[in-house]
């Protein structure tokens with residue numbers, strides 16, 4: 001009964017409105033990118049949820065390793081001087 | 097939804113003892129306690145992964161099998177608007193199945209494997225879809241009661257600790273409220289309609305009431321694994337809590353329709369501030385889950401037929417894509 | 429439309445209504461067929477795709493039927509026209525009522541009608557009848573997508589495996605004879621064209637042919653020979669399949685006369 005394999009998996013990214021970034025919404029199975037766009041349209045935009053669709057083969061996505069989170073993202077934590085709120089500017093100084 | 101009661105049915109004993117790495121477990125649980133989401137590549141105990149795979153895939157199967165009883169009435173819907181609504185509704189359920197299979201696949205199981213389990217009769221899906229749809233009022237009753245029960249179950253799942261499942265549930269919950277309202281709208285029309293239509297409405301409530309209550313799964317006393325699922329925030333309320341809430345919401349809605357809930361023991365308990373209802377026929381529930389409900393065979397056969405009849409189509413599309421990839425590589 | 433120059437010519441209301449019903453019924457009957465697929469497609473995503481097409485076609489049918497009812501002026505609503513007309517009063521193209529068969533049959537039927545409807549709606553956008561032009565302008569966008577979907581599948585099946593190629597060529601051979609009706613103009617078609625309400629069917633047929641041939645070539649499919657037999661669904665003379673389809677469609681309205689839903 002089993003199909004030896006399913007159609008490949010594509011990750012779907014949708015721009016909800018002009019001006020917004022594409023956002024990951026899920027995945028579809030499709031034989032190629034053309035079909036993946038069609039499937040994404042039917043699966044993820046039945047209620048006008050999008051104005052643009054990106055599809056990417058799931059296998060082509062390279063992700064950072066959660067186990068390395070500490071070394072990847074922790075070093076940014078103590079660089080609080082990068083944020084504007086770090087600086088106390090006297091009230092008298094305007095438009096800064 | 098469609099899984100809470102089932103979760104315990106098929107599961108082997110799920111114990112934390114199986115987890116070897118105490119430190120990683122501790123970090124995992126700390127994250128859950130802090131209401132942070134677990135994401136696909138994060139470490140998770142195997143029991144957590146297996147529980148989720150089982151729950152999400154059962155949920156997905158329920159959406160897909162659930163298309164059949166309602167799809168049964170698409171060609172016979174009584175107006176063109178009702179037909180459009182029903183197609184859109186059943187189509188949404190297919191979409192829910194797609195979102196959920198997609199969420200489950202992030203846990204390392206393929207959709208093909210999950211579908212094979214369903215077609216082999218090894219996976220469970222909600223017992224409710226093994227009952228027949230005999231009249232147009234059944235389409236109303238399903239939207240009102242079955243989707244209503246689904247919503248009750250699914251809203252807490254939007255806060256489930258597993259990110260992809262929680263996100264799929266948020267998308268699904270947005271769509272479910274249309275389902276429930278269109279169902280109640282059908283019931284309203286029938287309840288205010290001709291004698292024949294009112295009879296249809298009452299008959300549908302008579303047949304769908306008890307199976308709807310069963311959708312929440314076995315009573316808490318008989319449900320062994322709730323504790324771990326609650327601790328890991330896969331599940332946030334017990335079966336009985338949700339069932340009670342459903343009854344309290346639904347009984348006044350039936351009254352408004354002027355049709356009666358088929359339960360002689362139903363009464364309002366002033367002191368407790370909730371409805372008391374009669375004994376659920378758990379023997380029937382377990383029989384339906386085991387495959388002995390009125391339509392179990394039909395439903396699985398329909399899914400198998402669709403799968404088998406579609407094989408040459410899926411193969412053709414794959415062959416076409418392979419040829420064209422090869423051609424464009426050769427051309428490059 | 430070039431026939432706009434003749435827009436002074438008028439067509440009697442009953443004929444205009446019949447013309448609208450031909451377009452409306454083709455969409456309605458095809459939507460009814462596609463509705464049978466929901467839950468039974470070869471993949472979940474295909475189920476959703478076919479359902480989307482069905483919903484668009486139903487939407488077109490509703491707009492056209494509502495307009496036909498108003499134009500007729502006898503108080504018939506879209507539902508009265510859909511659920512209470514008899515078989516001989518349905519004026520859909522015979523092709524639309526052909527059974528779903530396998531997925532290949534459905535795709536071929538869909539492709540042939542999508543290509544026809546796209547040419548038709550593009551022409552109707554400049555109809556001398558502004559209401560019809562408005563409906564066509566909405567429908568043309570939907571139809572462009574339908575054709576994209578059905579063409580893509582026809583090509584995949586035609587140029588897929590040996591099995592799929594054989595199957596879909598068979599579907600094409602079986603369904604091809606029903607296409608002649610689409611472009612053989614009768615008196616009504618001619619009057620509509622002269623009045624600038626609808627296109628010249630011969631010209632429509634030529635454009636359709638070119639479009640279809642291009643996709644068939646890409647799909648490695650052979651165009652069947654012209655059929656000696658012509659169907660007359662658009663005049664109410666159908667194949668045996670429509671009666672069953674209407675029995676399903678109309679069952680509730682007929683059983684509960686006068687009820688509202």
Ligand SMILES: [Fe+2]
Nearest residue numbers: 159188189192
């Ligand atoms: Fe659903």
Ligand SMILES: [Fe+2]
Nearest residue numbers: 189243272275
């Ligand atoms: Fe639903």
